[in-house]
Amino acid sequence: MTLIQTDPPLAEPVTLAELKAHLRIDAADEDELLEGLIRVARAHLEAVAGVALMSQGFRLLLDDWPRGSVIQLMKTPVQTIDGILVYDADGVAQDLALSDMLLDATARPARLVIKERPRPGQPINGIEIEFTAGFGSALEVPPELKRAILVHAAHLYEFRGAVTLAMQPASIPPGYDRLIAPWLRRGL
Template sequence: MSLTLITAPAGEPLTLAEIKFFLRVAHDTDDNLIADLAEAARGQVEAVTGLALITQGWRLTLDSWPEEPIALLRPPVQAITAISVQGIDGVWTELDQGDYALIPGYPARVLLKAPPPTPGIAAGGIRIDFTAGFGDADAVPGTLKQAVRLLAAHYHEHRTPASERRVTTMPNSAGALLAPLREVRL
């Protein structure tokens, strides 16, 4: 089983102007750096929580069909865009939308309504494409936006080689915001 980003977010939860205001930066000299720091902060928030903040496309690849409903581990899931199975001839066949249903929740699940075709290859013969994320920047919860702000500020403040140790740890304020949302792995 693997989960792959197939369509990156079209934007970030916070604009460059919002991040610069939070950082109290008035000049344009570091705009590219600050935009990169904000993107890295969003990525870290997504990695820690397992959430997709801005709408993005994902692909879950499976070797075989599980017995129970299939968990889509990148919430919140907006929609399933396609489920495809590779035949022994190498041709991908897309299931009809009526053959499956999205069960909303954390995590969302795919319920197969009819017995699906068996993949013709041993590894990676099933692809489930789905759209995840809260939507656009306005739909991202404020707690997550604040964590992005705090992480971007931390990265901005600690960008010299002497502070490498500090960059590898999450600031307590951002960690506290994300603690209730942390993805728990067993």
């Protein structure tokens, strides 16, 4: 199972102005750095929590259908299933009808059930599920997740001289884990 981001978010859940107000910065000379720290903090949160904060496209690649009837999409909330392709042995794609599915879009991770599941002919990545996930706008992002991004970006800004932007996130601020705890995937 491989999850690929096909369309990045067009905006961030936290604006530059919000981060500057949080940090009490008035000058514009570090705006580029601050925007980069917002992106790093958002990407880290999405990776550890399995959420998509802003609308973005994904492609889930499967070698075969799961043993049970439920396919876990690994991101939440899912807005739409955009297409399902199954490849035959010659690499020719067959489109599955989207009317034959049931989607639990807000589960963590989101779940999909497809009634008719033709066997893929190619042994690797024979199934592709394209979907759009994320909250509709920054206003819909839960406040604790926005706060986590602000706290994390501020922490990264505070320690910006110790580690380059490319090596971030180098550390997590105290209290961050408590902010995102309700959104983490738990396993037994």
